[in-house]
Amino acid sequence: MTLLDETMGMLFIGVLIAGILYGVSCTQVYFYFSRYSRDPMYMKLLVLGVWVSDTIHQALISHSLYWYLVTNYGQPATLALLAPTIIIEVVIQAVTGLLVQCFFAARVYRLSGQNWYLTVPVGLLIAVEFAVSTAYTARALKFASFAELTEVKALSISINAFAAAGDVCIAIILCTILQTSKTGFQRSTRLINKLMIFSLNTGLLTSICACLSLITILALPDTFVYIVFFFIIGRLYSNSFMATLNARKGLHDGSSSGDASLSLQNMHPTANSANISRQNGTHIAIQIDTTKDSQRDHELEESESAYKGNTKRHMV
Incomplete structure (x- = not known):
């Protein structure tokens, strides 16, 4: 690959995939408001908040791509500079992750019988990830070029590490709670197994994506390959959140025949x-x-x- 393929090419791919997933997220939001009009207001506001942060993030990364490839077309020197929106998007994506992970943390709290020993570690991982993302954005906004980002590389690595740790922790706790709730009866066991798989999948993709972003930023530090994975983490958060809400009627209807x-x-x-x-x-x-x-x-x-x-x- 040429230098342009490894940088702007990867940026283009990241924005393209994020845009596709954003379209899926918008469809899920429409589906939610169409079918779950009786949900309490706080849940509707949470859905709206996730969608708004997702929309802002998509607008920011799209602007970054436009700034590099259209506004500054024919000016190779600008490719080494930092577009402000490519830095701001970090904290906006962190907001999306914060909202979604808090939703799953609240689920851990309820399902564990209000067990603080399980909930507090999850909450700390979520809080630290958001704090690190905010610190990264605050420092990186002062930089003018990509070369200067090496000064905050440790923060960039920490963002992905805490994101993966939080998602894995939530998935393991939920699956453990469901496993200990099995009755030994065939129907109940099959249903709980489905819920375990569903709970695992909600955090699996975001964890894998965060790990891939972490691996590529370490293995390929002079490329933007990590940006591809980092851009879509927020979309995976919003889609897993909406899929969880929209799956309720399907799971309920599927289980109604089994009492x-x-x-x-x-x-x-x-x-x-x-x-x-x-x-x-x-x-x-x-x-x-x-x-x-x-x-x-x-x-x-x-x-x-x-x-x-x-x-x-x-x-x-």
Whole structure:
């Protein structure tokens, strides 16, 4: 690759992918307001806040691309300079991450039975990531060229490290809580397994993206390859957040035939039940009728035994 491919080419790819994911996010926001009009106002404001920060971020990185490739077209010297918007976007993306991660941290707090020992470490990781992003932006705005960014390289690395750590921590805690809530019944176990996969996926992509950004900034420091991954972290946050909200009706409808209603709220691990009830359609939780579940499992076992008995008689 030429120098231009490694820098402006990577910037172009990052903005392009971020734009595609922004379109997906806008579609999810429209879908949310169309189907969940009864959600409480604070949830609607949170969705609106995430969408606004996402929109501002997309506008900033698009302006950066325009500034380099159109406004200063034919002036190679300007490619080494820092467009102000390419620095400001860092803190705006941090706002998107802060809103989304706080939502998932609140879920950890509810599902863990208000366990501060689990919630506080998650909250600290989220707060430190936002603080580091703000510090990076404040310092980098004083620089004029990309070469000067080496002075804040440690902060750049820390942003990605704390982002990945926070997402992984949230995913592990949620999966652990769901695992300890299993009743041993087939239907409830299948439903909880689906929720575990769903919870894992909400933080998996952002964690991978943050790790890739961290790896490329260390392995390829003179290129903008890391920018490709960094630009789309915010989009992955907003899309995972909206996917979580928009999946509620699908999960609930899919579980209604099994006498289980979905939510992930106010669920506390117990020995005999997975306690997840659907309240106001705002969060995701499970209420599983263990009596009916046990009866179905017993009937299933009897059917299997009868089938095996008939098979043996036919073989004789």
